[in-house]
Amino acid sequence: MSSTPMRPGVVTGERYRDLVAAAKDGGYALPAVNVTSSSTLNAALEAAAKTRSDIIIQLSNGGAQFYAGKGMEDDFQAKVLGAVSAARHVHLVAEQYGICVVIHTDHANRALIPWVEALVEHGEQFYRETGGPLYSSHMLDLSADDIEFNLGESARLLDRMAKIDMSIEIELGVTGGEEDGVGADIDESADNSKLYTQPEDVLQAYEKLTPLGHFSVAASFGNVHGVYKPGNVKLRPEILKNSQALIEQKQNTAHNPLNLVFHGGSGSEKAKIHEAVDYGVFKMNIDTDTQFAYSKPLKQYVEENTGAFLHQIDPEDGTPYKKFYDPRKWVRACEESMAARLHEAFEDLGSLGKTVARA
Numbered sequence: 001m002s003s004t005p006m007r008p009g010v011v012t013g014e015r016y017r018d019l020v021a022a023a024k025d026g027g028y029a030l031p032a033v034n035v036t037s038s039s040t041l042n043a044a045l046e047a048a049a050k051t052r053s054d055i056i057i058q059l060s061n062g063g064a065q066f067y068a069g070k071g072m073e074d075d076f077q078a079k080v081l082g083a084v085s086a087a088r089h090v091h092l093v094a095e096q097y098g099i100c101v102v103i104h105t106d107h108a109n110r111a112l113i114p115w116v117e118a119l120v121e122h123g124e125q126f127y128r129e130t131g132g133p134l135y136s137s138h139m140l141d142l143s144a145d146d147i148e149f150n151l152g153e154s155a156r157l158l159d160r161m162a163k164i165d166m167s168i169e170i171e172l173g174v175t176g177g178e179e180d181g182v183g184a185d186i187d188e189s190a191d192n193s194k195l196y197t198q199p200e201d202v203l204q205a206y207e208k209l210t211p212l213g214h215f216s217v218a219a220s221f222g223n224v225h226g227v228y229k230p231g232n233v234k235l236r237p238e239i240l241k242n243s244q245a246l247i248e249q250k251q252n253t254a255h256n257p258l259n260l261v262f263h264g265g266s267g268s269e270k271a272k273i274h275e276a277v278d279y280g281v282f283k284m285n286i287d288t289d290t291q292f293a294y295s296k297p298l299k300q301y302v303e304e305n306t307g308a309f310l311h312q313i314d315p316e317d318g319t320p321y322k323k324f325y326d327p328r329k330w331v332r333a334c335e336e337s338m339a340a341r342l343h344e345a346f347e348d349l350g351s352l353g354k355t356v357a358r359a
């Protein structure tokens with residue numbers, strides 16, 4: 001039970017900071033689910049509502065573009081408007097689901113800084129209209145650039161975002177694998193040090209960003225985007241522990257001062273997930289596993305209703321197939337499967353049934 005009861009709905013600003021603190025104090029983390037459509041988004045909200053668990057909804061730039069529609073000619077506008085549209089959808093419906101919802105955007109590398117800036121501009125507009133930001137937080141992932149550029153740009157954007165009560169997520173060290181064309185290859189032969197965050201870099205980030213506003217750090221401890229064959233990934237959560245310890249010691253802070261984010265959570269060993277949560281991870285991204293869960297029921301559905309995918313009416317007895325090919329039928333099967341997979345994610349992260357929302 002949390003000591004921080006909140007009104008259900010989107011949480012930003014102080015309520016977001018309290019939710020992060022509640023997760024860390026309670027020893028659990030929230031799943032951050034990548035969504036690309038109102039269907040995947042609603043499936044995530046449904047899973048949270050049914051299990052009485054709080055959730056983070058996030059969109060990558062590609063997910064946002066898909067949300068706006070692949071037919072929109074201007075890719076950049078689609079990435080901006082899709083992200084705005086999804087966030088407005090969540091603001092409209094979240095309270096009815098009865099749980100707390102964080103809205104966030106995923107990886108934005110150097111080329112996507114204008115995307116984040118355009119979203120902050122929409123956030124400022126939303127703030128003027130409602131008194132709160134459109135998004136709880138944005139991620140800026142400049143881990144492929146040098147640390148000076150990474151922290152300089154992160155500080156510049158956090159300074160602007162903090163004025164409308166937003167938080168920022170930065171990345172130090174490179175998450176392996178690839179997501180939406182953003183990310184690094186896992187090259188066994190290459191120097192692997194970038195795949196593991198250096199505690200000294202985390203300290204530098206802490207010192208630079210703490211005076212400006214609320215932030216979280218996606219740290220690399222061998223995690224990769226996507227699911228690979230076992231043995232390919234060596235998770236070393238002690239890297240997170242070492243980063244926390246260095247800051248505790250140098251800055252004389254309380255236990256686990258950093259808000260840490262676990263990218264590439266799909267396919268991870270449960271024991272390593274628990275260990276990472278112990279070291280201050282409050283958010284674990286999940287995309288690949290929920291994509292698979294969403295797509296999986298289709299095969300069986302099509303096999304059981306083959307005729308309905310070939311004809312509008314049964315060629316022999318003339319029975320209409322409408323109720324089988326209606327997209328709501330098979331899309332619903334996908335949503336239910338994705339929601340079931342998220343039930344497992346809440347369980348793994350210890351957040352099952354732990355909503356801080358009180359009507």
Ligand SMILES: [Zn+2]
Nearest residue numbers: 175263264285
């Ligand atoms: Zn990631």
